[in-house]
Amino acid sequence: MTTTAPVTAARPAAPGAARANRTARRRRTLLHWAFVAPAVVYMAAFFGYPLVRNVLMSFQHYTPSTFFTGKAPFNGLDNWRTVLHDQLFGDALWHTLVFTAGSLLGQFTIGLALAVFFSRRFPLSGVVRSLLLLPWLIPMVVAGTVWRRLLDQDTGVLNRFLDALGVTSGHTPWLNSPSMALLSVILVNIWIGIPFNMVILYGGLQEIPRDVQEAASIDGASAWRTFRSVTLPMLRPVITVVLVLGFMSTVKILDLILALTDGGPADATQTLGTQTYQLSFVRLDFGAGAVVGNILILVSAVFAVLYLRANRTDFGTEGK
Amino acid sequence: MSTTTPPRARRRGIGSAVVAVAVLAVMLFPLYWMLNTALQPGTGLASLDPFPVHPGFGNFSRALSSQGGNLLTSLGIALGAVAICLVLAAPAAYGLAQLRIRGARSIVFGTLITQMVPGIVVANALYNAYVDLHLVNSYLGLMLADASLGVPFSIVLLRAFMVSIPGEVVEAAMVDGAGRFRAFVRIVLPMSRNALITAGLFTFLFAWSDFMFALTLNTTDDVRPVTLGIYQYLGAHVGDWGAVMAVAVLSSIPAAALLLLAQKYVAAGVTGGSIK
Numbered sequence: 001m002t003t004t005a006p007v008t009a010a011r012p013a014a015p016g017a018a019r020a021n022r023t024a025r026r027r028r029t030l031l032h033w034a035f036v037a038p039a040v041v042y043m044a045a046f047f048g049y050p051l052v053r054n055v056l057m058s059f060q061h062y063t064p065s066t067f068f069t070g071k072a073p074f075n076g077l078d079n080w081r082t083v084l085h086d087q088l089f090g091d092a093l094w095h096t097l098v099f100t101a102g103s104l105l106g107q108f109t110i111g112l113a114l115a116v117f118f119s120r121r122f123p124l125s126g127v128v129r130s131l132l133l134l135p136w137l138i139p140m141v142v143a144g145t146v147w148r149r150l151l152d153q154d155t156g157v158l159n160r161f162l163d164a165l166g167v168t169s170g171h172t173p174w175l176n177s178p179s180m181a182l183l184s185v186i187l188v189n190i191w192i193g194i195p196f197n198m199v200i201l202y203g204g205l206q207e208i209p210r211d212v213q214e215a216a217s218i219d220g221a222s223a224w225r226t227f228r229s230v231t232l233p234m235l236r237p238v239i240t241v242v243l244v245l246g247f248m249s250t251v252k253i254l255d256l257i258l259a260l261t262d263g264g265p266a267d268a269t270q271t272l273g274t275q276t277y278q279l280s281f282v283r284l285d286f287g288a289g290a291v292v293g294n295i296l297i298l299v300s301a302v303f304a305v306l307y308l309r310a311n312r313t314d315f316g317t318e319g320k
Numbered sequence: 321m322s323t324t325t326p327p328r329a330r331r332r333g334i335g336s337a338v339v340a341v342a343v344l345a346v347m348l349f350p351l352y353w354m355l356n357t358a359l360q361p362g363t364g365l366a367s368l369d370p371f372p373v374h375p376g377f378g379n380f381s382r383a384l385s386s387q388g389g390n391l392l393t394s395l396g397i398a399l400g401a402v403a404i405c406l407v408l409a410a411p412a413a414y415g416l417a418q419l420r421i422r423g424a425r426s427i428v429f430g431t432l433i434t435q436m437v438p439g440i441v442v443a444n445a446l447y448n449a450y451v452d453l454h455l456v457n458s459y460l461g462l463m464l465a466d467a468s469l470g471v472p473f474s475i476v477l478l479r480a481f482m483v484s485i486p487g488e489v490v491e492a493a494m495v496d497g498a499g500r501f502r503a504f505v506r507i508v509l510p511m512s513r514n515a516l517i518t519a520g521l522f523t524f525l526f527a528w529s530d531f532m533f534a535l536t537l538n539t540t541d542d543v544r545p546v547t548l549g550i551y552q553y554l555g556a557h558v559g560d561w562g563a564v565m566a567v568a569v570l571s572s573i574p575a576a577a578l579l580l581l582a583q584k585y586v587a588a589g590v591t592g593g594s595i596k
Contacts, residue, residue, distance in 0.1 A: 029422075031500055035415030039408040039475060040427060046468040047434040050445035057445065067451055114343065122336035128344050130583050133590070134351060137575035139529035141547045142568045145554055146354045149561055157353055157368075194347070199590050245435070252438030255531045259551060276440045281536050286444060293441040300436050 051297070057290035064284040072287070079287040088267060088275065089292065096271040096299070099186055100250045106190035107246060108239075111197025116227070118198070119205045129202065136195040144259025147188045151175050178268035181261055185269050189256060197242055204238030205231070244307055251300050272296040351572070358383075358566040383566035390549035391570060393459075394528055397545055398574075400463035401527035402520050405470040409519065413478030414508055418487055428479070434472045442468065443536040450537055457542045465533040470523025477522075477589070481515035482508065518585045521578060528574050546571045 061075040083089050118129055135143060150158050151174035162168045174184040208231060216226040232239075254273040257263060263270040263278065270278075272292055280289025360368055361378030384391075416424050446465060447456070455461030485508060493503040509516065531547040538544065544552075550567045557563065578586055 032415060032419040032421050034501075035411040035419060035504070036421055036424075036427065039412030039471065042408050042467075042471060043430065043434060046442060046446070046465070046471075047437050049449070050442040051437060053445035053448070054441055057448070117336070117343075118340070120333075120336055122333035122340070124337045124340060128337075128340045130579060130586065131344055132347055133586065134348060134572075134575060134579060137525060137579065137586075138351070138572040139531065139547050139575075141529075141531040141551055142571050143350075145550055145564060145568055146350050148554075149357065149565065150350055150353060191347070191350070196590070199587075248436050252440065254440055255547075258531075258535075259554075273438065273440050276438075276444065277532075277536070280444050281447075286448065289444050293438065293444050296438050297436070297441060300438065304436060 054290045054293050054297075057286055058294055060287050060290075062284065062286035066284075066286070075287070079291045083279075083288050083291040088270060091267060092270045092272050092275040092292070093295070093299075095182055095269060096251060096273070096296075098182065099189070099253065099271055100247060102183075102186040103189045103193060103250050104243060104246050106186070107193035107197045108243065110190065111194050111242075112201050114194065114198040115201035115205055116231075118202055129199070132198065133195045135192055140192065140255040141259045143192055144188070144256045147191075148175065148260050151184055151188075175261055176265060178266045181265060181268045185257055185260055188260060189250065189253065192256070193246060193250070197246065200242045201235070201238060204235050207238075208234045240307070244304055247303055247307070248300055251303070252296060272299070354565050354568050354572075357562060358569045361562050379562040379566035380570070382560075382563040383570060386553065386563070387546055387549045387567045387570070390544050390546040393543060394545040394547070394571070397459060397462050397466060397543075398524045398527040400459065401466035401470065402523045404463060404467040405474055405523045406516060406520055408467070409471050409474035409478055410509065410512070410516065411504065413475050414482050414504055416475070417479045417482035418485065418490070418508075428476075431472045431475050439469075439532045440536075443532060446533075447536055455537075457538050457540050459543055461537055462533060462543055462545075463527075465537055466527035466530050467523070469526035469530060470519070473526075474519035474523060477519050478512060478515050481512055485511055514585070514588070517582075518589045521582060521585050522589045525575060525578065528571075 057072075058079055059074050059076060060072040061078065062072050066072045114132075118125055150156050153159065153171045153173045153176050156174070158174070159168070159171050162172065173180060175181050212234070213226055213230055216230045217223070221229070252273050253271060254277060257269050257271060257274050258277070261269045263274045272295060276289045276292045276296065278289075279292060280286045356370070356372050357368060358379050359372035359375040359377075361376045361382075412427075415421055416428055421427075442465075450456045450461055453461075455464070489511075490500075490503045490507055493507050494500060498506065528545075529547065530545070531551065534543075534545045534548040535551070538548070546567065550564065550571060553567060554564055
């Protein structure tokens with residue numbers, strides 16, 4: 001996906017190169033490194049170190065007193081055993097997968113439909129497109145808070161609206177019933193994700209030369225046919241980017257769920273992200289939290305690799 | 321002045337515009353309702369008017385008195401995070417784009433991979449390190465952590481731009497006697513102004529929106545950004561939705577301001593981030 005400038009190998013030194021020349025070159029290499037080193041050190045500290053430390057922590061016994069005594073003895077596979085035998089872990093894993101699949105499906109389909117719609121040129125198109133970004137730009141906790149109000153069972157505006165229309169009688173318990181809460185959380189996340197999908201896919205559609213699509217329609221292909229056999233295949237690389245980025249940001253969700261349901265009711269909306277948070281920061285069992293965190297990374301990595309591999313063939317033909 | 325658009329196409333264009341505005345209305349309704357609730361203080365929730373016919377600012381003054389300080393905290397931390405992020409990302413992006421550095425490819429790849437590391441995993445380990453370093457409950461600690469939300473994004477975005485700066489421009493300045501670093505500051509940074517603004521604005525938004533680091537790296541009320549404030553306020557004052565919505569409105573201001581005032585940078589940031 002990236003077009004990295006090819007790294008030029010250092011030129012082989014001429015056999016009799018003067019020593020001064022070599023020192024000068026070494027100094028220059030050092031200077032060049034000085035540009036990159038701070039950021040590399042920073043990323044090692046804030047991304048690399050946590051990855052390694054989490055693996056270690058998952059084999060350590062943390063208790064609330066750890067932070068006074070500084071003692072977290074190694075306890076082998078105890079944390080892993082406890083977490084994997086916990087019914088809640090299985091539930092959280094399942095919720096995470098359902099939440100991610102449901103969110104991506106909704107965000108992507110609606111985002112794509114809107115992207116196609118907006119590629120027809122019409123007045124106000126640009127203004128409307130940029131205003132649509134607002135749900136995606138506001139803090140997720142704020143979005144969650146607002147929706148918690150809208151979805152309130154008794155006084156929320158959604159239920160009042162639906163009741164007035166006569167669609168539902170009584171009060172739909174959007175966030176209060178264990179059987180509905182996950183669905184509601186997914187719906188809110190779709191709302192948040194539509195703008196991002198739309199903007200990226202819209203950008204991708206603009207890259208497709210118009211005459212290709214026109215040629216297809218002149219050849220007698222219907223609009224739907226042109227879209228399916230010309231536009232979609234050409235959009236494929238952008239689709240891959242959107243789905244992979246969407247997957248990685250959705251699978252680790254935490255803010256939104258805490259603001260909407262706090263993982264409840266009856267743990268119906270616990271995901272791997274919220275479970276990690278609760279094990280570590282509410283129960284102060286950082287060892288168990290690290291186990292769930294590691295599994296979360298694993299899920300994320302496995303899916304990303306699988307998806308990229310499934311799409312590699314497309315990139316191959318594209319390079320021709 | 322003369323429109324050559326045939327009337328049928330124009331009618332269709334107007335039809336599309338109407339549909340687009342309808343879509344916008346549905347999508348932004350929740351935010352409208354947030355504003356509407358905030359503007360009607362003292363109204364029972366069930367008797368809220370669909371429009372704020374008699375707007376009042378009681379909710380906002382209550383929100384400001386309880387969350388005003390937290391808003392300032394958010395502002396300070398977000399600005400600090402932007403500063404840290406750009407100081408780290410701009411030279412790195414230049415180095416990766418223009419200087420021949422062995423391993424540059426792996427560094428770029430590593431930068432992209434960081435997107436896959438869930439924030440809660442970072443927080444899990446970071447909290448423990450912060451305890452040892454006495455960075456828990458500190459402004460600096462939260463700024464450093466929040467900068468991590470923008471550093472990879474900024475490196476990718478700035479590098480993509482700096483690749484297109486012709487190397488000769490910098491070389492010419494260096495012939496004149498400026499060092500590599502001076503040339504970077506005097507030539508490359510001004511040329512990258514727009515990309516820097518985009519990176520800075522997005523890092524600001526990321527840090528402003530951060531909830532997870534604020535929640536996990538603070539155990540007292542010493543450092544409390546508004547995202548954490550609204551979450552705790554919600555827990556404590558469930559009945560006072562008017563004030564909660566007023567806080568929500570206030571914390572949405574940066575995003576809204578950005579959309580209205582810096583649209584071109586927003587567009588560049590959203591698509592630039594996806595080149596990843």
